Amino acid sequence: MRLHLKSHVAGQVWKLVTQVGDEILADQVILIVECMKMEIPIVSNTSGKLVELRVSEKDLLVENQTVAILETGQ
Amino acid sequence: MTWESDINQINHRRELAKKQGGHVAVKKHHQKGRLTIRERINGLIDENSFSELGEGAGVPEYDSAGKLLDFQPANFVLGFGKVNGRKVIVGGEDFTLKGGSPNPAGLRKSIYAEQLALQYKLPLVRLHEGGGGAVGGTNQEKKHRPVGDPVFATSRFFPLAQTLGHVPVATAALGPVAGLPAARLVASHFSVMTKNAAVLIAGPQVVKRALGYDLTKDELGGPQIHLRSGAIDNLAATEQDAFNQIVTFLSYVPDNAWQRPSHVACSDPVDRCEDMLKSIVPESSRQPFNMRRIIELVLDKSSDVSSFFEIGRQYGPSLITGLARLNGHSVGVIANDCMFYAGAMTASAAQKLRRFVDFCNSFHLPVLSFVDEPGFMIGPDSESAGTIRHGTEAISAVMQSRVPWASVQVHKAFGVAAQAHFGPNGFVLSWPSAASGALPIEGGVAVAFAREIAAAEDPSERQRELEAMLAASQSPFPRAEGFSVHEIIDPRETRPRLAQWLDLAVNSQVGPPQPFLTTMRP
Numbered sequence: 001m002r003l004h005l006k007s008h009v010a011g012q013v014w015k016l017v018t019q020v021g022d023e024i025l026a027d028q029v030i031l032i033v034e035c036m037k038m039e040i041p042i043v044s045n046t047s048g049k050l051v052e053l054r055v056s057e058k059d060l061l062v063e064n065q066t067v068a069i070l071e072t073g074q
Numbered sequence: 075m076t077w078e079s080d081i082n083q084i085n086h087r088r089e090l091a092k093k094q095g096g097h098v099a100v101k102k103h104h105q106k107g108r109l110t111i112r113e114r115i116n117g118l119i120d121e122n123s124f125s126e127l128g129e130g131a132g133v134p135e136y137d138s139a140g141k142l143l144d145f146q147p148a149n150f151v152l153g154f155g156k157v158n159g160r161k162v163i164v165g166g167e168d169f170t171l172k173g174g175s176p177n178p179a180g181l182r183k184s185i186y187a188e189q190l191a192l193q194y195k196l197p198l199v200r201l202h203e204g205g206g207g208a209v210g211g212t213n214q215e216k217k218h219r220p221v222g223d224p225v226f227a228t229s230r231f232f233p234l235a236q237t238l239g240h241v242p243v244a245t246a247a248l249g250p251v252a253g254l255p256a257a258r259l260v261a262s263h264f265s266v267m268t269k270n271a272a273v274l275i276a277g278p279q280v281v282k283r284a285l286g287y288d289l290t291k292d293e294l295g296g297p298q299i300h301l302r303s304g305a306i307d308n309l310a311a312t313e314q315d316a317f318n319q320i321v322t323f324l325s326y327v328p329d330n331a332w333q334r335p336s337h338v339a340c341s342d343p344v345d346r347c348e349d350m351l352k353s354i355v356p357e358s359s360r361q362p363f364n365m366r367r368i369i370e371l372v373l374d375k376s377s378d379v380s381s382f383f384e385i386g387r388q389y390g391p392s393l394i395t396g397l398a399r400l401n402g403h404s405v406g407v408i409a410n411d412c413m414f415y416a417g418a419m420t421a422s423a424a425q426k427l428r429r430f431v432d433f434c435n436s437f438h439l440p441v442l443s444f445v446d447e448p449g450f451m452i453g454p455d456s457e458s459a460g461t462i463r464h465g466t467e468a469i470s471a472v473m474q475s476r477v478p479w480a481s482v483q484v485h486k487a488f489g490v491a492a493q494a495h496f497g498p499n500g501f502v503l504s505w506p507s508a509a510s511g512a513l514p515i516e517g518g519v520a521v522a523f524a525r526e527i528a529a530a531e532d533p534s535e536r537q538r539e540l541e542a543m544l545a546a547s548q549s550p551f552p553r554a555e556g557f558s559v560h561e562i563i564d565p566r567e568t569r570p571r572l573a574q575w576l577d578l579a580v581n582s583q584v585g586p587p588q589p590f591l592t593t594m595r596p
Contacts, residue, residue, distance in 0.1 A: 008391075009415055010455075036416035036448060037514065039360050 002051070005068040007042050011035030013059045013067075022050045030068050033061060048072035083142065084130070091129050091147035095170025103170050107270065108249055109313050111151045111166045114201045118317040119155030119164060126153035127190070131179040146171065148179030149204075152187055154196075157321055160329065163191045166201030169249055174204015176254075184258075188233035195330035197242040199320055200262075205277075206253015234261050239436060239589045242327040244320040247271040247306065248313055250291055259306075263433050264323040264385060266308040266316045273300050304389035304422060322383050326397040326404040327437045331589040334438045337580075340402035342374045344573045351565035355485055355507040359514075362412045365394060368444060368484060369407055372569045374399040382407065385430070390423035392416075392451070395430040400442065401573040403580055406434035406477075408495070409444035412485070418451040419491040421459035424468040427494055428595075431471045435590040440478040440579060441497060442572060448514055449489030466596040469494045474592055478579035480572055483508040483550070483559065501575045503568065504559040508550040515541050515548065 014034040018024065029041040030050070048070035055067050092112065094100055100110055109117065115124055132147040149171035155164045165187045167174035176184060191198035237243050238261065245259045247267040252274040259265055259273060267273065272291040281287050281294060293299075300306040310316035328335045348371040355363050366382075374381040384396040392414040396407050408427060410417030419427075434441050450456065450465050472494050479497025487495065487510045496502065512518065519540050520527070530536035554562035563571060 008413075036418055036451075037360065038362055038412060038416045040362055040413055 001072045003046060003048065003070045003072055004066040005030060005042065005044055005070060006064050007033055007061045007067050008063070009033060009035045009040055009061075010063045011040065011061055013055050013057050013061060014039055016053065016055075016057055018050055018053075018068075020050055020053055024048055024050050024070060031055070042067055044068075044070060046070065046072055086142065087130055087134075087145050090145040091132065094147065094168050095149075095172075099170035106249075108169070108203070110170060111168045111201065111203075114166060114248065114313065114317070115151065115153075115155065115164055117314055118199060118201070118320060119157055119162070120159065123156035124153055124164075125155070126151065127186075128152060128179070128183050131183060133177070133179070146177070148183050149174060149177050150180040150184040150187075152183045152190070157197075157199075157324055160197075160324070161194075162197045162199055162324070163187060163194070164199045164201070166248075167204030167255060169203045174249075174255065175206065176204075184255075185230040185233075188237045191237055191241045191243070192233055195241060195332065197244070197324055197327070197329060198237060199324075200243070200245045200258060202245060202247050202251045202255045202259045203249035203271075204251065204255045206255060234258060237261070238263065239331060239591075241330045242324065242437060244323050246310070246313075246316040246320060247273050248316065250274065250277070252277055263327075263436075264308075264320070265306045266310045266319050267297055267300065267306045268310050268313055268316055269297060272296050273305060301386075301388040304386065304426065307386040307389075308384075309388075319383075323385075323397070326383070326399075326439070331436055331438075332587060334583070334587055335404035337404075338399065338402045340374055340399065341376055344401050345570045347566040347569065348372075349566060351568060354565070355505065357507075359486070359509070362416075363485075365409045365411050365417075365444060365446065365484070369394070369396075369398070369409060372400075372482075372572065373405075373407070373442075374401065386426055390420055390426035392418055392420055393423035393426055395426060397439070398442075400569075400576055403576055404439055405576070406430060406439040406441045407444070408441060409484075410446040410486075410495075412446055412448075415451055416448040417446045417486070418448050419461070419465050419468070419494065420451040420456060421461040421464040423451075424461065424464035424494070428464075428468040428471040431468075431475055432590070432592065435475055435477055438477060438583075438587045440480070440576060441475065443479065443481040443495045443497070443500075445481055445483045445487050445492070445495040445508075446485035447488060447492045447495055448486050450491045463596055465491055465494070470595040471592070472497055474595075476590070478576070478583070480575055480579075482568055482572070483510070484565075485509065486514065488512070488514050501579070502559045503571055504550040504554060504562045505565045505568075506550060506562065507565075508553075508562075509545075509548040510550070510553065511544075511548045515544050519544060 011033040015032045018030050024044050026047045031042050033040045051071045052069040135144040137143050149168040152165035243262040244264045245262040250272045251259050256273050272295040274295040297309050369382050370380040381399040394409040394411050398407050450461050475497045479500040481496045481502050483504045485507050523540050527533045527537050550562050553559050
C-alpha cells in the first residue's frame with residue numbers, strides 16, 4: 001500500500017535526511033522543515049520503503065502537503 | 075381484588091420497551107458494528123446500577139377489545155447510573171427506532187436530561203446517535219393539536235445552556251449525529267467520537283440540494299473533520315474506548331460547581347526527581363523537544379501509567395490541554411507543543427485555551443502551565459483568522475481566572491501571547507532554559523536595530539553582536555535576581571516544588587465554591 005506522508009506544518013524544507021529507495025522504520029525522520037525558526041522533523045509513523053520524495057531542500061511547504069510516499073508492503 | 079393484571083401489564087410493557095426497535099432493527103444495527111443504546115449505557119456505568127426513568131413512556135397499540143398488542147417505546151433512554159460508585163445522569167437516542175430522530179415521548183425524555191442534571195446537580199453523560207427533527211415534525215397527527223410549544227414555555231435550549239456552568243457534561247458521538255442531537259453533543263465539557271461516527275448540521279442530501287456538493291456523511295463530518303474543527307475533543311478506537319474516556323474524564327471533576335474536585339491517595343513519591351528533565355530542552359533554540367514527556371515526568375503516575383489525560387489533541391495543536399493529578403489533586407494542564415509552529419498561539423489554540431481555562435474555573439481545578447510560547451502565530455493566514463482577537467480573548471480569560479495557578483517557564487515566553495500562560499497571583503518557576511522578552515531575538519534584532527545594522531561596516535557581524543548581547547538579557551538569571559519569578563530551579567525539582575505549592579494553594583481556598591461567571595471579553 002502506498003502512503004502519503006504529509007507535513008503537519010507550513011514552512012521551508014531545511015534538510016532531506018533520507019533518499020528514495022531507503023527502507024524506513026516507524027518513527028524515523030524523513031526530512032526537516034524549518035518553521036518559525038525551528039527545525040521540525042517530519043516523521044513516518046509506519047515502516048516501509050521510500051519510493052518518492054516530492055520536495056527538495058528550500059522548497060516552501062503548506063500545511064498538510066504531501067512530502068513523500070512510502071510503500072508499506074501491506 | 076389485587077392489581078395483578080395491571081402489574082402484569084407493567085412488566086409486559088417493560089419487556090416490550092427493552093425490545094427497542096425490534097429484533098430486525100437491532101440485528102441490522104449490530105451488523106453495522108454498533109451497540110444499542112441500552113448496551114451503551116451498560117458499557118459506561120457500573121454493573122446493575124441503571125435506574126431508568128420513563129421506561130413506560132411511549133405509544134401503545136391495542137386491538138379492538140382493548141388488549142395491548144404492542145408498545146413503541148420512547149426512542150431516548152434516560153436514567154440514573156453510577157460511574158465508579160458516583161451517581162450520574164445518563165441518556166441517549168435509540169437509533170433502532172426511527173434512526174434516533176425523536177418520537178414524541180423520546181423528545182420529551184431527551185430534553186429532560188439537562189433539567190434532571192440541573193435539579194439533582196449530577197454529572198450528565200449523553201451518548202448520541204440520531205438525527206434531528208423531520209420536516210413533517212415530531213407529531214404525525216397534528217390535526218387536532220395546537221401547533222408548536224406554548225409561547226410561555228421555557229425553551230429547550232435554556233437548560234442546555236445552563237448545564238455547562240453547573241454540572242460536568244460529557245458526550246459521545248457513536249454513529250451519525252445531526253441537527254439537535256449534534257448541538258447537544260457539543261454542548262459539553264468533553265466530547266468523543268468513534269471512527270465511524272459523523273457529526274453534521276445537515277446531512278449529504280440537504281447539502282447537495284442547497285450547495286451542490288456531493289459528499290458522504292464521513293466526508294462532511296467524520297473524525298478527520300471535527301477533531302480538527304474543534305467541535306469534538308477526542309477520537310475513540312471503539313465504543314467501549316469512548317465510554318472509558320468519559321469515565322476517565324469524570325474522575326477528575328466534582329459532581330457540580332458547588333463542590334471541589336476530590337483528592338485521591340497518591341502512591342507516586344511526591345519528591346520524585348527525574349534526571350531526564352535536566353537535558354530534555356536542547357541548548358539550541360532551533361531544536362524542538364517533547365513537551366508531553368515533561369508533563370508525564372512531572373505529574374502523578376501509577377504503575378507507570380501517567381495520570382495525564384489529553385483533551386483536544388488535534389485542534390489548535392500548538393497548545394496542549396488536559397487533566398492530570400499532582401500529589402492526588404486534580405489539575406488542569408496547559409502547555410505549548412513546539413512541534414507545531416514552535417508552539418505559537420494560533421486562532422484555534424487561543425480558542426482552545428479560553429475554553430479550557432473557563433472549564434477549569436467552572437469546576438475549581440487548579441491550573442499548571444508549562445510555558446514555551448514564542449508569541450502569536452504570524453503571517454497572512456494568522457491575520458485572516460483574527461488571531462489577535464481570539465488571542466486577546468484567551469488572555470482576558472486567563473486574567474479573569476480565579477483558580478490556583480502555577481507556571482513553569484520551560485523555554486520561551488515571548489510577546490503578548492506569553493501573558494496567556496500566567497494566571498493572577500500565580501506561582502512562577504523558571505528553568506535555566508527559559509528565555510523571555512518582547513520578541514524572539516532572531517526576528518526582533520533585525521527590526522529594532524535595522525538602521526544601526528545597515529550603517530555598520532560589517533552588517534551581519536553587527537547583527538550577530540547585537541543578538542549575542544540581547545540573548546544575555548533574555549536569560550532567566552536577571553529575572554530571578556529581580557524577583558520577577560518565585561524561583562529559578564533545577565528542572566528535576568519541578569515535581570516536588572509544584573506539589574508543595576499545590577498543597578498550600580488548595581488549603582488556602584476558603585468558603586464554599588460557587589458557579590463561575592464571566593464578563594464580556596474581546
